[in-house]
Amino acid sequence: MSMDPSSPAGPLPLAGPIFFDRRDLDLILRVYGRMVAQGEWRDYAMVGHKDLAEFAVFRRHGDAPAYRIEKRPALQARQGQWAVIGEGGIVLKRGRDLAQVLRVFDSRRFNVVE
8 A cells, every 4th residue: 555645545534513622612611601600691502513613692591592602614714713693693793713702792781671
């Protein structure tokens, strides 16, 4: 068996779902913990899809997500792979650096308006 670079190396591995790595989760869970301590958020869910990973936060257990933090690696070269999406699907912040994108939660006071 030769190591000819022009010959195929074998079958390509199957692409699994996109998910967060340890550094991503550390940054996200720091923000989550701070918001839980302030009484703003109460629950979360994480999902890995074929083209994106999603971290959703909830104000109450049975509600729709208040915010979603999405990782879409396909957008890294364009708009950036990270996005914070609010209720109704509004993109609040998008970028290439997760720490910078998560600063959207630092600059806002989250008050319920009745």
